[in-house]
Amino acid sequence: MKILRFRILYANQDQLSNLKQWQDHARSPMKNKPVHQGDCVRLQDSAAHLYQVISVQEEGGICWVRQWPLRPKSNPVFPVTLSHICHVEACLLPG
Numbered sequence: 001m002k003i004l005r006f007r008i009l010y011a012n013q014d015q016l017s018n019l020k021q022w023q024d025h026a027r028s029p030m031k032n033k034p035v036h037q038g039d040c041v042r043l044q045d046s047a048a049h050l051y052q053v054i055s056v057q058e059e060g061g062i063c064w065v066r067q068w069p070l071r072p073k074s075n076p077v078f079p080v081t082l083s084h085i086c087h088v089e090a091c092l093l094p095g
Contacts, residue, residue: 033088035053035056035063035082035085035088036053036056037053037054037055037056038052038053038091039052039053039088039089039090039091040052040053040068040088040089040090040091041053041063041065041085041086041087041088041089042085042086042087042089043065043080043084043085043086044084044085044086045084047086047087049067050067050068050069050089050091051065051066051067051068051080052065052066052067052068052070052091053065054066054077056082058082061081061082061083062079062080062081062082063079063080063082063085064077064078064079064080065077065078065079065080066078068091069093069094
């Protein structure tokens, strides 16, 4: 989060506008919101856990995810349907 604050100090107006849109995207609930590679999502049956989107196959309505934050040894990737996603947010590193 400290890096983000540092970059804001040196950003121009267009960059600040883009940053605000990204922050709004990161904080808003799912409701027909597109899912992108790199987003973090919460699933309907495990909303307490966060998962990072690895790949999105919109034509099949599937995305591939792994648990976030990454664990040192194993982070298996598995498919979920896009309709199974209940919330999209930014992936922030803990700490």
